[in-house]
Amino acid sequence: MRVLVTGAYGFIGAHIVAALSAADHEVICVVRDARIDSRFPGLRAIACDMARDIHSADWTSRLDGIQAVVNCAGILRERGADTFAAVHEQAPLALFHASQQMGVQRVIQISALGNAIDDEFIASKHRCDEALAALDLDWLVLRPSLVYSARGSYGGTSLLRGLAALPGFVPLPGRGEQQVQPIEAEDVGAAVVAALARSQCAREVIELIGPEVMTLRDYLFAWRRWLGFGPARTLTVPATLVRMASAIGERLGNGPMGQTMTRMLERGNVGAPDAAMRLHQSLGLTPRPLLRALDETPSHVQDRWHARLYFWLPALRVLIALLWVGSGVVGWLASRTAVMALAADTPLSANASFMLARLTGTADLLLGVLCLSRWRPRLVLTLMLLMLLGYTLGIGILWPAHWLDPFGGLLKNLPLIAALAILLATDERR
Structure with a gap:
Protein backbone atom coordinates (compact mmCIF):
# COMPACT_ATOMS: atom_id res chain seq x y z
CA MET A 1 0.00 0.00 0.00
CA PHE A 311 21.04 19.15 31.56
CA TRP A 312 24.77 19.84 31.21
CA LEU A 313 24.67 20.67 27.51
CA PRO A 314 22.17 23.54 27.79
CA ALA A 315 24.07 24.77 30.86
CA LEU A 316 27.29 24.74 28.83
CA ARG A 317 25.56 26.66 26.03
CA VAL A 318 24.34 29.34 28.45
CA LEU A 319 27.77 29.69 30.08
CA ILE A 320 29.48 29.99 26.68
CA ALA A 321 26.93 32.60 25.62
CA LEU A 322 27.45 34.59 28.86
CA LEU A 323 31.22 34.44 28.33
CA TRP A 324 30.79 35.94 24.86
CA VAL A 325 28.41 38.61 26.17
CA GLY A 326 30.85 39.47 28.95
CA SER A 327 33.71 39.65 26.47
CA GLY A 328 31.67 41.98 24.29
CA VAL A 329 30.79 44.24 27.20
CA VAL A 330 34.46 44.43 28.24
CA GLY A 331 35.44 45.24 24.66
CA TRP A 332 33.05 48.19 24.67
CA LEU A 333 33.77 49.45 28.17
CA ALA A 334 37.57 49.32 27.88
CA SER A 335 39.00 52.81 27.70
CA ARG A 336 41.37 53.96 24.96
CA THR A 337 44.19 54.12 27.54
CA ALA A 338 43.60 50.51 28.64
CA VAL A 339 43.50 49.27 25.06
CA MET A 340 46.71 51.15 24.22
CA ALA A 341 48.44 49.60 27.23
CA LEU A 342 47.46 46.09 26.13
CA ALA A 343 48.59 46.77 22.58
CA ALA A 344 51.88 48.38 23.55
CA ASP A 345 53.96 45.38 22.45
CA THR A 346 52.07 44.87 19.16
CA PRO A 347 52.68 46.43 15.74
CA LEU A 348 49.14 47.87 15.72
CA SER A 349 48.66 51.61 16.10
CA ALA A 350 46.65 53.01 19.00
CA ASN A 351 43.68 53.87 16.77
CA ALA A 352 43.74 50.47 15.07
CA SER A 353 43.87 48.67 18.44
CA PHE A 354 40.99 50.73 19.77
CA MET A 355 38.82 50.13 16.70
CA LEU A 356 39.65 46.40 16.75
CA ALA A 357 38.58 46.17 20.41
CA ARG A 358 35.25 47.83 19.59
CA LEU A 359 34.70 45.67 16.49
CA THR A 360 35.45 42.37 18.21
CA GLY A 361 33.44 43.48 21.25
CA THR A 362 30.42 44.10 19.03
CA ALA A 363 30.80 40.70 17.35
CA ASP A 364 31.18 38.92 20.70
CA LEU A 365 28.15 40.67 22.16
CA LEU A 366 25.98 39.92 19.13
CA LEU A 367 26.97 36.24 18.97
CA GLY A 368 26.49 35.83 22.73
CA VAL A 369 22.94 37.21 22.59
CA LEU A 370 22.08 35.08 19.53
CA CYS A 371 23.45 32.00 21.27
CA LEU A 372 21.24 32.65 24.31
CA SER A 373 18.19 33.06 22.07
CA ARG A 374 19.06 29.90 20.06
CA TRP A 375 18.68 31.75 16.77
CA ARG A 376 20.05 29.41 14.07
CA PRO A 377 22.25 27.68 16.67
CA ARG A 378 24.53 25.78 14.31
CA LEU A 379 25.41 28.95 12.38
CA VAL A 380 26.01 30.95 15.58
CA LEU A 381 28.14 28.23 17.18
CA THR A 382 30.15 27.88 13.97
CA LEU A 383 30.83 31.64 13.89
CA MET A 384 31.84 31.58 17.54
CA LEU A 385 34.22 28.70 16.86
CA LEU A 386 35.72 30.47 13.85
CA MET A 387 36.20 33.68 15.85
CA LEU A 388 37.90 31.77 18.65
CA LEU A 389 40.15 29.94 16.21
CA GLY A 390 40.98 33.28 14.60
CA TYR A 391 41.88 34.85 17.95
CA THR A 392 43.99 31.88 18.98
CA LEU A 393 45.88 31.41 15.72
CA GLY A 394 46.29 35.11 15.03
CA ILE A 395 47.63 36.02 18.44
CA GLY A 396 49.53 32.76 18.85
CA ILE A 397 51.39 33.17 15.55
CA LEU A 398 51.95 36.95 15.54
CA TRP A 399 52.71 37.26 19.25
CA PRO A 400 53.81 33.78 20.43
CA ALA A 401 54.89 35.15 23.81
CA HIS A 402 51.19 35.13 24.82
CA TRP A 403 51.34 31.30 25.02
CA LEU A 404 53.56 31.83 28.10
CA ASP A 405 51.13 34.20 29.84
CA PRO A 406 51.16 33.09 33.51
CA PHE A 407 47.34 33.35 33.63
CA GLY A 408 47.00 31.13 30.56
CA GLY A 409 44.94 33.68 28.63
CA LEU A 410 45.60 32.05 25.26
CA LEU A 411 45.82 28.48 26.52
CA LYS A 412 42.29 28.76 27.94
CA ASN A 413 41.02 29.05 24.37
CA LEU A 414 41.86 25.40 23.72
CA PRO A 415 39.23 23.89 26.08
CA LEU A 416 36.77 26.52 24.83
CA ILE A 417 37.35 25.30 21.28
CA ALA A 418 36.61 21.75 22.43
CA ALA A 419 33.46 22.93 24.26
CA LEU A 420 32.14 24.66 21.14
CA ALA A 421 32.89 21.58 19.05
CA ILE A 422 30.91 19.47 21.52
CA LEU A 423 27.94 21.84 21.35
CA LEU A 424 28.01 21.70 17.56
CA ALA A 425 28.23 17.90 17.55
CA THR A 426 25.27 17.54 19.93
CA ASP A 427 23.04 20.27 18.52
CA GLU A 428 20.87 17.88 16.47
CA ARG A 429 17.38 17.70 17.99
CA ARG A 430 16.04 14.52 16.38
Whole structure:
Protein backbone atom coordinates (compact mmCIF):
# COMPACT_ATOMS: atom_id res chain seq x y z
CA MET A 1 0.00 0.00 0.00
CA ARG A 2 1.28 3.50 -0.81
CA VAL A 3 1.07 5.50 2.44
CA LEU A 4 1.63 9.22 2.94
CA VAL A 5 2.96 10.07 6.43
CA THR A 6 3.09 13.63 7.77
CA GLY A 7 5.56 14.40 10.54
CA ALA A 8 7.52 11.40 9.30
CA TYR A 9 10.84 12.35 10.88
CA GLY A 10 9.51 13.04 14.38
CA PHE A 11 9.99 10.64 17.27
CA ILE A 12 6.66 8.86 16.81
CA GLY A 13 6.54 9.44 13.05
CA ALA A 14 9.92 7.81 12.47
CA HIS A 15 8.86 4.67 14.31
CA ILE A 16 5.68 4.52 12.25
CA VAL A 17 7.66 4.96 9.02
CA ALA A 18 10.04 2.17 10.06
CA ALA A 19 7.16 -0.17 10.91
CA LEU A 20 5.37 0.56 7.62
CA SER A 21 8.56 0.01 5.62
CA ALA A 22 9.23 -3.27 7.43
CA ALA A 23 5.69 -4.37 6.48
CA ASP A 24 6.52 -3.69 2.79
CA HIS A 25 4.36 -0.59 2.45
CA GLU A 26 5.57 2.18 0.15
CA VAL A 27 6.00 5.23 2.38
CA ILE A 28 5.97 8.85 1.21
CA CYS A 29 7.45 11.11 3.89
CA VAL A 30 5.89 14.55 4.17
CA VAL A 31 8.31 16.87 5.97
CA ARG A 32 9.06 20.55 6.24
CA ASP A 33 11.91 20.82 3.70
CA ALA A 34 11.76 17.55 1.71
CA ARG A 35 15.08 16.53 3.26
CA ILE A 36 15.97 12.88 2.76
CA ASP A 37 16.63 11.52 6.24
CA SER A 38 19.72 9.31 6.35
CA ARG A 39 17.72 6.80 8.41
CA PHE A 40 15.38 6.24 5.45
CA PRO A 41 17.57 6.72 2.36
CA GLY A 42 15.32 4.78 0.00
CA LEU A 43 12.11 6.64 0.79
CA ARG A 44 10.65 9.54 -1.12
CA ALA A 45 10.22 12.84 0.75
CA ILE A 46 8.05 15.78 -0.27
CA ALA A 47 7.94 19.24 1.26
CA CYS A 48 5.11 20.72 3.25
CA ASP A 49 4.56 23.39 5.87
CA MET A 50 1.84 22.49 8.34
CA ALA A 51 1.70 26.13 9.43
CA ARG A 52 0.72 27.31 5.94
CA ASP A 53 -0.71 24.37 3.98
CA ILE A 54 -4.19 24.88 5.40
CA HIS A 55 -6.26 24.55 2.21
CA SER A 56 -7.26 21.27 0.57
CA ALA A 57 -5.80 22.53 -2.72
CA ASP A 58 -2.37 22.52 -1.04
CA TRP A 59 -2.61 18.74 -0.65
CA THR A 60 -4.39 17.32 -3.69
CA SER A 61 -1.28 17.05 -5.87
CA ARG A 62 0.56 15.26 -3.04
CA LEU A 63 -2.16 12.61 -2.84
CA ASP A 64 -1.90 11.34 -6.41
CA GLY A 65 -1.67 7.53 -6.18
CA ILE A 66 -1.85 7.56 -2.36
CA GLN A 67 -3.94 4.79 -0.80
CA ALA A 68 -3.69 5.74 2.89
CA VAL A 69 -2.75 8.75 4.98
CA VAL A 70 -1.20 8.78 8.45
CA ASN A 71 -1.02 12.16 10.17
CA CYS A 72 1.73 12.30 12.82
CA ALA A 73 2.39 16.06 12.68
CA GLY A 74 2.31 17.89 15.98
CA ILE A 75 3.94 20.54 18.16
CA LEU A 76 4.17 20.83 21.94
CA ARG A 77 4.27 24.62 21.97
CA GLU A 78 3.46 27.47 19.65
CA ARG A 79 6.25 29.40 17.95
CA GLY A 80 5.56 32.05 15.32
CA ALA A 81 3.40 30.63 12.54
CA ASP A 82 3.50 27.17 14.13
CA THR A 83 0.27 27.43 16.10
CA PHE A 84 -1.93 24.65 17.47
CA ALA A 85 -4.78 25.88 15.31
CA ALA A 86 -2.72 25.58 12.12
CA VAL A 87 -0.61 22.48 12.79
CA HIS A 88 -3.17 20.42 14.73
CA GLU A 89 -6.41 21.49 13.06
CA GLN A 90 -6.34 23.52 9.86
CA ALA A 91 -3.56 21.72 7.98
CA PRO A 92 -4.65 18.16 8.96
CA LEU A 93 -8.28 18.93 8.10
CA ALA A 94 -7.18 20.34 4.75
CA LEU A 95 -5.33 17.07 4.19
CA PHE A 96 -8.37 15.04 5.22
CA HIS A 97 -10.72 16.99 2.94
CA ALA A 98 -8.26 16.56 0.08
CA SER A 99 -8.13 12.82 0.86
CA GLN A 100 -11.90 12.67 0.56
CA GLN A 101 -11.78 14.51 -2.77
CA MET A 102 -9.00 12.28 -4.13
CA GLY A 103 -10.63 9.02 -3.04
CA VAL A 104 -8.11 8.20 -0.32
CA GLN A 105 -10.41 6.37 2.03
CA ARG A 106 -8.06 5.16 4.79
CA VAL A 107 -6.97 7.98 7.11
CA ILE A 108 -5.24 7.42 10.46
CA GLN A 109 -4.90 10.33 12.85
CA ILE A 110 -2.24 10.15 15.60
CA SER A 111 -3.84 12.20 18.34
CA ALA A 112 -3.05 12.49 22.06
CA LEU A 113 -4.37 10.86 25.21
CA GLY A 114 -5.53 13.30 27.84
CA ASN A 115 -8.20 15.73 28.94
CA ALA A 116 -8.95 18.63 26.61
CA ILE A 117 -9.37 21.03 29.53
CA ASP A 118 -5.71 20.59 30.53
CA ASP A 119 -4.07 22.29 27.60
CA GLU A 120 -4.64 23.64 24.12
CA PHE A 121 -2.23 21.01 22.78
CA ILE A 122 -4.68 18.25 23.65
CA ALA A 123 -7.80 20.33 22.98
CA SER A 124 -6.69 21.17 19.42
CA LYS A 125 -5.89 17.52 18.73
CA HIS A 126 -9.31 16.42 19.96
CA ARG A 127 -11.12 19.11 17.94
CA CYS A 128 -9.40 17.77 14.84
CA ASP A 129 -10.44 14.23 15.81
CA GLU A 130 -14.06 15.33 16.05
CA ALA A 131 -13.94 17.13 12.70
CA LEU A 132 -12.38 14.07 11.05
CA ALA A 133 -15.17 11.88 12.43
CA ALA A 134 -17.73 13.99 10.54
CA LEU A 135 -16.10 13.27 7.14
CA ASP A 136 -17.05 10.50 4.76
CA LEU A 137 -13.78 8.65 5.24
CA ASP A 138 -12.56 5.31 6.54
CA TRP A 139 -10.94 7.05 9.52
CA LEU A 140 -9.27 5.84 12.69
CA VAL A 141 -8.00 7.96 15.58
CA LEU A 142 -5.16 6.60 17.73
CA ARG A 143 -4.48 8.36 21.02
CA PRO A 144 -1.15 7.25 22.52
CA SER A 145 -0.23 7.71 26.16
CA LEU A 146 3.36 8.51 27.19
CA VAL A 147 5.45 7.08 24.33
CA TYR A 148 8.96 5.77 25.01
CA SER A 149 11.61 3.67 23.32
CA ALA A 150 14.64 1.90 24.74
CA ARG A 151 16.37 2.61 21.42
CA GLY A 152 16.20 6.38 21.63
CA SER A 153 14.31 9.33 23.04
CA TYR A 154 13.14 12.81 22.18
CA GLY A 155 11.40 15.70 23.91
CA GLY A 156 9.60 14.69 27.08
CA THR A 157 11.05 11.18 27.15
CA SER A 158 14.58 12.64 27.01
CA LEU A 159 13.71 15.00 29.86
CA LEU A 160 12.45 12.13 32.00
CA ARG A 161 15.59 10.10 31.26
CA GLY A 162 17.68 13.11 32.27
CA LEU A 163 15.81 13.42 35.56
CA ALA A 164 16.30 9.71 36.22
CA ALA A 165 20.05 10.03 35.62
CA LEU A 166 20.84 12.90 37.99
CA PRO A 167 23.68 11.95 40.35
CA GLY A 168 22.54 10.99 43.84
CA PHE A 169 18.89 12.03 43.67
CA VAL A 170 15.77 11.92 41.52
CA PRO A 171 13.50 15.00 41.70
CA LEU A 172 9.80 14.23 41.92
CA PRO A 173 6.89 16.67 41.61
CA GLY A 174 5.06 16.17 44.87
CA ARG A 175 5.55 12.54 45.84
CA GLY A 176 5.79 11.32 42.27
CA GLU A 177 2.42 9.58 42.50
CA GLN A 178 1.17 10.91 39.15
CA GLN A 179 0.03 7.98 37.03
CA VAL A 180 1.23 7.11 33.52
CA GLN A 181 0.56 4.17 31.24
CA PRO A 182 3.61 4.15 28.95
CA ILE A 183 3.63 2.46 25.56
CA GLU A 184 6.61 1.65 23.34
CA ALA A 185 7.04 3.70 20.18
CA GLU A 186 7.59 0.40 18.38
CA ASP A 187 4.10 -0.70 19.50
CA VAL A 188 2.64 2.55 18.16
CA GLY A 189 4.18 1.68 14.79
CA ALA A 190 2.78 -1.84 15.04
CA ALA A 191 -0.67 -0.40 15.76
CA VAL A 192 -0.61 1.64 12.55
CA VAL A 193 0.47 -1.37 10.51
CA ALA A 194 -2.31 -3.45 12.06
CA ALA A 195 -4.84 -0.69 11.39
CA LEU A 196 -3.98 -0.68 7.68
CA ALA A 197 -4.36 -4.45 7.54
CA ARG A 198 -7.74 -4.46 9.30
CA SER A 199 -10.20 -2.54 7.16
CA GLN A 200 -13.01 -3.51 9.53
CA CYS A 201 -11.35 -1.44 12.26
CA ALA A 202 -12.66 1.97 11.29
CA ARG A 203 -14.54 5.05 12.51
CA GLU A 204 -13.46 4.67 16.12
CA VAL A 205 -11.09 6.20 18.64
CA ILE A 206 -8.54 3.79 20.14
CA GLU A 207 -6.36 4.61 23.11
CA LEU A 208 -2.81 3.32 22.71
CA ILE A 209 -1.68 2.46 26.22
CA GLY A 210 0.73 0.07 27.84
CA PRO A 211 -0.52 -2.90 29.88
CA GLU A 212 0.29 -1.38 33.28
CA VAL A 213 -0.42 1.81 35.18
CA MET A 214 2.72 3.15 36.89
CA THR A 215 3.49 6.07 39.14
CA LEU A 216 5.91 8.66 37.81
CA ARG A 217 8.29 7.64 40.60
CA ASP A 218 8.32 4.01 39.48
CA TYR A 219 8.72 5.09 35.86
CA LEU A 220 11.79 7.21 36.60
CA PHE A 221 13.44 4.57 38.79
CA ALA A 222 12.84 1.93 36.12
CA TRP A 223 14.86 4.05 33.70
CA ARG A 224 17.53 4.71 36.31
CA ARG A 225 17.97 0.98 36.85
CA TRP A 226 18.07 0.38 33.08
CA LEU A 227 20.73 3.05 32.64
CA GLY A 228 22.88 1.23 35.19
CA PHE A 229 23.05 4.01 37.78
CA GLY A 230 23.06 3.23 41.50
CA PRO A 231 20.41 3.88 44.13
CA ALA A 232 19.30 7.45 44.63
CA ARG A 233 17.28 9.47 47.08
CA THR A 234 14.11 11.22 46.01
CA LEU A 235 13.84 14.98 46.17
CA THR A 236 10.30 16.26 46.59
CA VAL A 237 9.69 19.36 44.49
CA PRO A 238 6.62 21.38 45.55
CA ALA A 239 3.92 21.73 42.88
CA THR A 240 4.29 25.52 43.00
CA LEU A 241 7.94 25.32 41.99
CA VAL A 242 7.13 22.81 39.23
CA ARG A 243 4.51 25.16 37.81
CA MET A 244 6.89 28.12 38.02
CA ALA A 245 9.62 26.17 36.20
CA SER A 246 7.17 25.02 33.53
CA ALA A 247 5.93 28.60 33.03
CA ILE A 248 9.51 29.82 32.59
CA GLY A 249 10.27 26.94 30.23
CA GLU A 250 7.12 27.73 28.26
CA ARG A 251 8.16 31.33 27.67
CA LEU A 252 11.93 31.17 27.47
CA GLY A 253 12.84 27.64 26.43
CA ASN A 254 12.18 25.49 23.41
CA GLY A 255 12.50 22.08 25.03
CA PRO A 256 9.82 19.82 26.49
CA MET A 257 9.74 21.54 29.89
CA GLY A 258 6.51 23.49 29.57
CA GLN A 259 2.95 23.75 30.79
CA THR A 260 1.62 21.07 28.43
CA MET A 261 3.74 18.29 29.90
CA THR A 262 3.26 19.52 33.48
CA ARG A 263 -0.53 19.56 33.25
CA MET A 264 -0.64 16.16 31.58
CA LEU A 265 1.46 14.66 34.38
CA GLU A 266 -0.50 16.40 37.13
CA ARG A 267 -3.76 14.82 36.00
CA GLY A 268 -2.11 11.56 35.00
CA ASN A 269 -1.93 10.04 31.55
CA VAL A 270 -3.81 6.76 31.61
CA GLY A 271 -6.41 5.15 29.41
CA ALA A 272 -9.96 4.08 30.14
CA PRO A 273 -10.40 0.86 32.18
CA ASP A 274 -11.27 -1.12 29.05
CA ALA A 275 -8.65 0.50 26.80
CA ALA A 276 -6.24 -2.46 26.81
CA MET A 277 -9.04 -4.89 25.98
CA ARG A 278 -10.31 -2.68 23.13
CA LEU A 279 -6.78 -2.32 21.76
CA HIS A 280 -6.39 -6.09 21.62
CA GLN A 281 -9.85 -6.68 20.16
CA SER A 282 -9.56 -3.98 17.49
CA LEU A 283 -5.91 -4.30 16.44
CA GLY A 284 -4.80 -7.61 17.95
CA LEU A 285 -2.08 -5.75 19.84
CA THR A 286 -0.81 -6.49 23.36
CA PRO A 287 2.01 -4.05 24.14
CA ARG A 288 4.98 -5.09 26.27
CA PRO A 289 5.23 -3.80 29.86
CA LEU A 290 7.93 -1.19 30.38
CA LEU A 291 10.12 -3.38 32.59
CA ARG A 292 10.04 -6.23 30.12
CA ALA A 293 10.86 -3.91 27.22
CA LEU A 294 13.83 -2.50 29.14
CA ASP A 295 15.07 -5.93 30.21
CA GLU A 296 14.97 -7.16 26.62
CA THR A 297 16.90 -4.13 25.29
CA PRO A 298 20.01 -3.48 27.43
CA SER A 299 21.33 0.05 27.66
CA HIS A 300 24.68 1.15 26.27
CA VAL A 301 27.24 3.74 27.23
CA GLN A 302 25.75 6.14 24.67
CA ASP A 303 22.42 6.00 26.54
CA ARG A 304 24.18 6.96 29.76
CA TRP A 305 26.04 9.79 28.04
CA HIS A 306 22.82 11.20 26.61
CA ALA A 307 20.96 11.01 29.92
CA ARG A 308 23.78 12.52 31.97
CA LEU A 309 24.44 15.29 29.45
CA TYR A 310 20.78 16.24 29.09
CA PHE A 311 21.04 19.15 31.56
CA TRP A 312 24.77 19.84 31.21
CA LEU A 313 24.67 20.67 27.51
CA PRO A 314 22.17 23.54 27.79
CA ALA A 315 24.07 24.77 30.86
CA LEU A 316 27.29 24.74 28.83
CA ARG A 317 25.56 26.66 26.03
CA VAL A 318 24.34 29.34 28.45
CA LEU A 319 27.77 29.69 30.08
CA ILE A 320 29.48 29.99 26.68
CA ALA A 321 26.93 32.60 25.62
CA LEU A 322 27.45 34.59 28.86
CA LEU A 323 31.22 34.44 28.33
CA TRP A 324 30.79 35.94 24.86
CA VAL A 325 28.41 38.61 26.17
CA GLY A 326 30.85 39.47 28.95
CA SER A 327 33.71 39.65 26.47
CA GLY A 328 31.67 41.98 24.29
CA VAL A 329 30.79 44.24 27.20
CA VAL A 330 34.46 44.43 28.24
CA GLY A 331 35.44 45.24 24.66
CA TRP A 332 33.05 48.19 24.67
CA LEU A 333 33.77 49.45 28.17
CA ALA A 334 37.57 49.32 27.88
CA SER A 335 39.00 52.81 27.70
CA ARG A 336 41.37 53.96 24.96
CA THR A 337 44.19 54.12 27.54
CA ALA A 338 43.60 50.51 28.64
CA VAL A 339 43.50 49.27 25.06
CA MET A 340 46.71 51.15 24.22
CA ALA A 341 48.44 49.60 27.23
CA LEU A 342 47.46 46.09 26.13
CA ALA A 343 48.59 46.77 22.58
CA ALA A 344 51.88 48.38 23.55
CA ASP A 345 53.96 45.38 22.45
CA THR A 346 52.07 44.87 19.16
CA PRO A 347 52.68 46.43 15.74
CA LEU A 348 49.14 47.87 15.72
CA SER A 349 48.66 51.61 16.10
CA ALA A 350 46.65 53.01 19.00
CA ASN A 351 43.68 53.87 16.77
CA ALA A 352 43.74 50.47 15.07
CA SER A 353 43.87 48.67 18.44
CA PHE A 354 40.99 50.73 19.77
CA MET A 355 38.82 50.13 16.70
CA LEU A 356 39.65 46.40 16.75
CA ALA A 357 38.58 46.17 20.41
CA ARG A 358 35.25 47.83 19.59
CA LEU A 359 34.70 45.67 16.49
CA THR A 360 35.45 42.37 18.21
CA GLY A 361 33.44 43.48 21.25
CA THR A 362 30.42 44.10 19.03
CA ALA A 363 30.80 40.70 17.35
CA ASP A 364 31.18 38.92 20.70
CA LEU A 365 28.15 40.67 22.16
CA LEU A 366 25.98 39.92 19.13
CA LEU A 367 26.97 36.24 18.97
CA GLY A 368 26.49 35.83 22.73
CA VAL A 369 22.94 37.21 22.59
CA LEU A 370 22.08 35.08 19.53
CA CYS A 371 23.45 32.00 21.27
CA LEU A 372 21.24 32.65 24.31
CA SER A 373 18.19 33.06 22.07
CA ARG A 374 19.06 29.90 20.06
CA TRP A 375 18.68 31.75 16.77
CA ARG A 376 20.05 29.41 14.07
CA PRO A 377 22.25 27.68 16.67
CA ARG A 378 24.53 25.78 14.31
CA LEU A 379 25.41 28.95 12.38
CA VAL A 380 26.01 30.95 15.58
CA LEU A 381 28.14 28.23 17.18
CA THR A 382 30.15 27.88 13.97
CA LEU A 383 30.83 31.64 13.89
CA MET A 384 31.84 31.58 17.54
CA LEU A 385 34.22 28.70 16.86
CA LEU A 386 35.72 30.47 13.85
CA MET A 387 36.20 33.68 15.85
CA LEU A 388 37.90 31.77 18.65
CA LEU A 389 40.15 29.94 16.21
CA GLY A 390 40.98 33.28 14.60
CA TYR A 391 41.88 34.85 17.95
CA THR A 392 43.99 31.88 18.98
CA LEU A 393 45.88 31.41 15.72
CA GLY A 394 46.29 35.11 15.03
CA ILE A 395 47.63 36.02 18.44
CA GLY A 396 49.53 32.76 18.85
CA ILE A 397 51.39 33.17 15.55
CA LEU A 398 51.95 36.95 15.54
CA TRP A 399 52.71 37.26 19.25
CA PRO A 400 53.81 33.78 20.43
CA ALA A 401 54.89 35.15 23.81
CA HIS A 402 51.19 35.13 24.82
CA TRP A 403 51.34 31.30 25.02
CA LEU A 404 53.56 31.83 28.10
CA ASP A 405 51.13 34.20 29.84
CA PRO A 406 51.16 33.09 33.51
CA PHE A 407 47.34 33.35 33.63
CA GLY A 408 47.00 31.13 30.56
CA GLY A 409 44.94 33.68 28.63
CA LEU A 410 45.60 32.05 25.26
CA LEU A 411 45.82 28.48 26.52
CA LYS A 412 42.29 28.76 27.94
CA ASN A 413 41.02 29.05 24.37
CA LEU A 414 41.86 25.40 23.72
CA PRO A 415 39.23 23.89 26.08
CA LEU A 416 36.77 26.52 24.83
CA ILE A 417 37.35 25.30 21.28
CA ALA A 418 36.61 21.75 22.43
CA ALA A 419 33.46 22.93 24.26
CA LEU A 420 32.14 24.66 21.14
CA ALA A 421 32.89 21.58 19.05
CA ILE A 422 30.91 19.47 21.52
CA LEU A 423 27.94 21.84 21.35
CA LEU A 424 28.01 21.70 17.56
CA ALA A 425 28.23 17.90 17.55
CA THR A 426 25.27 17.54 19.93
CA ASP A 427 23.04 20.27 18.52
CA GLU A 428 20.87 17.88 16.47
CA ARG A 429 17.38 17.70 17.99
CA ARG A 430 16.04 14.52 16.38
